[in-house]
Amino acid sequence: MATVLSVRDLRKHYPKVKAVDGVSFELEEGRCLGLLGPNGAGKSTTIEMLEGLVEPSSGEILYRGRPLDARYRQRVGMQFQATALQDFLTVRENLELFHALYERTLPLEQLISACHLEDFLDRDHRKLSGGQRQRLLLAIALVNDPDLVFLDEPTTGLDPQARRNFWELVQAVKARGTTVVLTTHYMEEAYLLSDDIAIMDHGQVIARGTPQSLLAEHFNDSVLELPAVEIEGRQIDLPLVRKDDRVEILSADVNGALRKLLDAGLSLAQLKIRPRTLEDLFIQLTGKELRA
Numbered sequence: 001m002a003t004v005l006s007v008r009d010l011r012k013h014y015p016k017v018k019a020v021d022g023v024s025f026e027l028e029e030g031r032c033l034g035l036l037g038p039n040g041a042g043k044s045t046t047i048e049m050l051e052g053l054v055e056p057s058s059g060e061i062l063y064r065g066r067p068l069d070a071r072y073r074q075r076v077g078m079q080f081q082a083t084a085l086q087d088f089l090t091v092r093e094n095l096e097l098f099h100a101l102y103e104r105t106l107p108l109e110q111l112i113s114a115c116h117l118e119d120f121l122d123r124d125h126r127k128l129s130g131g132q133r134q135r136l137l138l139a140i141a142l143v144n145d146p147d148l149v150f151l152d153e154p155t156t157g158l159d160p161q162a163r164r165n166f167w168e169l170v171q172a173v174k175a176r177g178t179t180v181v182l183t184t185h186y187m188e189e190a191y192l193l194s195d196d197i198a199i200m201d202h203g204q205v206i207a208r209g210t211p212q213s214l215l216a217e218h219f220n221d222s223v224l225e226l227p228a229v230e231i232e233g234r235q236i237d238l239p240l241v242r243k244d245d246r247v248e249i250l251s252a253d254v255n256g257a258l259r260k261l262l263d264a265g266l267s268l269a270q271l272k273i274r275p276r277t278l279e280d281l282f283i284q285l286t287g288k289e290l291r292a
């Protein structure tokens, strides 16, 4: 597999904050890298430097072995914020505007059908729903048939159905072999779409790997969950974590934990057992809850 992006010791220091402070990674062709991290971790600044929009303080970014240049700008796709859309123009006119900026493009009708824009082509973009707007912004990101596409929190603010629909579109983009860099606050989204995950905090990458390898590396236990009322007032020789009206028990020996709960006379009718998730890993590594 060819390396699409090589990032070495990338930094962006502002007078009062080290927004990005020594990020290095390689991204292989056709893979999706999910950048995760709490607010202010440096994800957007990293993406903006990779997009060529923000000048790094130091470090190196190579695209297919060469520094970022005019050719790079023709070959990458960026999902802009809605502010990049032109007011008073329809969806089709906005698409045409971006279409005209590139030498190599996908036929507009193909983009319209891939991103399901048919029903509101003649509407002013300010009259679109959140999901429709994100689909338009994705279509614009794909207008130049990019080799590498950046999606910065593409589903923030969407309802669960619109988010799932958007994931299908991203999976279709991946199926074409396009390399993707994604930032997200949704762990389910990261798990589903990313081949590789980089968790950032304080401007640095603090964990990197496939979702499965990260979980295997950091956890050997499962989570047993019971309603708190089941446990109240009982002595149980297990590490318990109170979460609102539930209690979580972390155990690498599920059989042993179940025996102890039964010996203590608990009803296990409402017991849930789940494997560890990316959300658990995120909280363990950053000490922060996810943004709602």
Ligand SMILES: Nc1ncnc2c1ncn2[C@@H]1O[C@H](COP(=O)(O)OP(=O)(O)OP(=O)(O)O)[C@@H](O)[C@H]1O
Pocket: 014, 017, 018, 019, 020, 037, 038, 039, 040, 041, 042, 043, 044, 045, 046
């Ligand atoms: N132009 C700027 N001038 C000064 N500080 C900045 C600038 N841009 C970003 N920062 C700071 O750099 C840090 C990283 O910001 P960044 O937006 O990259 O984080 P993020 O991980 O994308 O956060 P969020 O999840 O909230 O979008 C923050 O402390 C932010 O306030």
